[in-house]
Amino acid sequence: DGGITQSPKYLFRKEGQNVTLSCEQNLNHDAMYWYRQDPGQGLRLIYYSQIVNDFQKGDIAEGYSVSREKKESFPLTVTSAQKNPTAFYLCASSIGTAGYEQYFGPGTRLTVT
Amino acid sequence: EDQVTQSPEALRLQEGESSSLNCSYTVSGLRGLFWYRQDPGKGPEFLFTLYSAGEEKEKERLKATLTKKESFLHITAPKPEDSATYLCAVRVTGGGNKLTFGTGTQLKVEL
Numbered sequence: 001d002g003g004i005t006q007s008p009k010y011l012f013r014k015e016g017q018n019v020t021l022s023c024e025q026n027l028n029h030d031a032m033y034w035y036r037q038d039p040g041q042g043l044r045l046i047y048y049s050q051i052v053n054d055f056q057k058g059d060i061a062e063g064y065s066v067s068r069e070k071k072e073s074f075p076l077t078v079t080s081a082q083k084n085p086t087a088f089y090l091c092a093s094s095i096g097t098a099g100y101e102q103y104f105g106p107g108t109r110l111t112v113t
Numbered sequence: 114e115d116q117v118t119q120s121p122e123a124l125r126l127q128e129g130e131s132s133s134l135n136c137s138y139t140v141s142g143l144r145g146l147f148w149y150r151q152d153p154g155k156g157p158e159f160l161f162t163l164y165s166a167g168e169e170k171e172k173e174r175l176k177a178t179l180t181k182k183e184s185f186l187h188i189t190a191p192k193p194e195d196s197a198t199y200l201c202a203v204r205v206t207g208g209g210n211k212l213t214f215g216t217g218t219q220l221k222v223e224l
Binding site: 043048102 | 216
């Protein structure tokens with residue numbers, strides 16, 4: 001079965017700790033994305049990557065970092081610099097970046113206390 | 114600034130009661146409008162892409178239409194399993210493949 005996996009489903013951290021969210025896809029998609037979803041707000045783009053070893057900031061990149069060492073993987077690190085890290089994080093991928101629809105993973109709910 | 118507004122915020126229907134959800138947009142140049150369905154605690158599921166005014170797409174009880182200012186998601190004879198949040202997103206000229214999302218319409222279909 002082709003798809004996008006995110007792990008873990010729920011994640012709890014103490015304030016001041018960095019945490020890394022996993023995203024893996026076996027769809028052979030070139031582009032991958034990270035979004036954040038908060039109640040009452042639309043999904044907001046954090047980072048995206050069009051090819052391996054290349055990525056760009058989205059609208060809300062401050063306090064986050066990413067890497068793209070393999071086509072299949074696009075992990076997101078939420079650093080202690082992110083002021084409001086508690087949110088639902090969604091990873092997505094698309095065949096390319098020329099207008100193709102994005103397919104989403106199941107999400108990771110991060111709670112920082 | 115590109116904007117996407119969805120209405121209503123919430124909608125409650127009886128089973129079989131058809132209705133429409135609205136997605137209005139103000140963008141510099143539309144390169145695609147996307148509809149997704151999202152169940153609680155899950156990732157959005159892709160439904161449709163529309164590219165030009167007048168275009169329509171259908172899937173089971175859902176039909177999406179597009180004009181120059183807005184898109185409608187028509188739900189015909191809905192069932193309880195259609196209950197979900199429906200998200201609209203746009204891709205704009207010069208925006209690469211970045212999507213700008215609306216805040217969604219939460220639909221509940223009751224027996």
